[in-house]
Amino acid sequence: MAIIVGILGYMMQSGTWIHNESFWGAFFNPLYLPQLAFRTFFALMLAGVFFMFLTPFFTKAGSNLRRWAIQLLGFWTLFWWIWAALSAFNYWYKVPELMKSNTPVAIATQQFTTWYDVILIMLLAAVVTVLIVALWGVIWPRRMPAVVAIIPFCLAIVLVGYFERVREFIRKPYVIEEYLYSNGLRVQDYPLFKEQGILPYSTYVANSIITPENEIDAGRDVFMVSCTRCHTASGANSITRRFSLLYGEEPWDKSNVASFISGMHNVRYFMPPFPGNDAELQALAAYIVKLQQKPERLFGAQEVGVSINSSN
Numbered sequence: 001m002a003i004i005v006g007i008l009g010y011m012m013q014s015g016t017w018i019h020n021e022s023f024w025g026a027f028f029n030p031l032y033l034p035q036l037a038f039r040t041f042f043a044l045m046l047a048g049v050f051f052m053f054l055t056p057f058f059t060k061a062g063s064n065l066r067r068w069a070i071q072l073l074g075f076w077t078l079f080w081w082i083w084a085a086l087s088a089f090n091y092w093y094k095v096p097e098l099m100k101s102n103t104p105v106a107i108a109t110q111q112f113t114t115w116y117d118v119i120l121i122m123l124l125a126a127v128v129t130v131l132i133v134a135l136w137g138v139i140w141p142r143r144m145p146a147v148v149a150i151i152p153f154c155l156a157i158v159l160v161g162y163f164e165r166v167r168e169f170i171r172k173p174y175v176i177e178e179y180l181y182s183n184g185l186r187v188q189d190y191p192l193f194k195e196q197g198i199l200p201y202s203t204y205v206a207n208s209i210i211t212p213e214n215e216i217d218a219g220r221d222v223f224m225v226s227c228t229r230c231h232t233a234s235g236a237n238s239i240t241r242r243f244s245l246l247y248g249e250e251p252w253d254k255s256n257v258a259s260f261i262s263g264m265h266n267v268r269y270f271m272p273p274f275p276g277n278d279a280e281l282q283a284l285a286a287y288i289v290k291l292q293q294k295p296e297r298l299f300g301a302q303e304v305g306v307s308i309n310s311s312n
């Protein structure tokens, strides 16, 4: 059934969604089927690994039932491992080159990109270990100590986590390539924001016009709209930490901060370009410089409610 739907989908799809904006083009985006295949096989393999982990809790050591269960689950895991591996290659092959270039940061974070190779080898070792334990289960089910059955389970959890992180990360700076940036803004609206600013078009901000008096508050609004999808003010991936790593602990120069932000998408491809106009860029830089001197925590709308931009 899934195969028929898939074939139909491909038939209805001519070009990518970005060119035809068709429903089926969106549904069967180029990574949909490769990802569906990989996830399905991986989930089936996970089921085997999970039950292998449970088996020692529910069966007596040395019993025929345990031997039989371990052998069956070893075979199951092994079978789906092969399909998961094949579909993983197919999936990786279909990922656009531009996205692949994000992988070192996706896997290791910027700070640890030099460890990329080591982490990659560890992940591969985890994948191979699952295979070895599955084989062990098939060949010597009686000789498998209960503790060994836990290993593939733990490794599989790490692998799922890594897969999700990498999959989410490598799309950056887009959610939908060339259409929607990961800050939630559409590529086609950028020229308008560049000219008129983003604040007048943002509903949930308090300031839409920047004056010398409200510059810092407006800068906070700009930060909220354009950076907080990925950065906090002082918590995880905080903007102050990021600029400290660039410019040290001495007071930062506002014009340096502003010029970094205006070109940040060229040096750090995973970030979308700054969306606003020049006044907003200056206000954002002023806010970030202020944040260095006076750190603050920004709370989400669930804590502080929303301010509505009255000019909209």
Ligand code: HEC
Residues within 6 Å of the ligand: 109, 110, 111, 172, 173, 182, 183, 226, 227, 228, 229, 230, 231, 237, 239, 242, 243, 245, 246, 260, 261, 264, 268, 270, 271, 272, 274
């Ligand atoms: C789509 C997510 C995303 C958005 C939106 C985003 N950033 Fe980033 N930014 C990141 C990631 C991811 C890193 C790298 C973190 C790491 O090293 O692991 C980063 C790193 C940085 C760095 C450090 C760069 C370096 O060379 O070390 C600065 C400075 C920065 N961001 C500023 C900003 C500012 C200012 C904005 C808003 C105008 C912004 N970012 C918007 C994701 C984003």
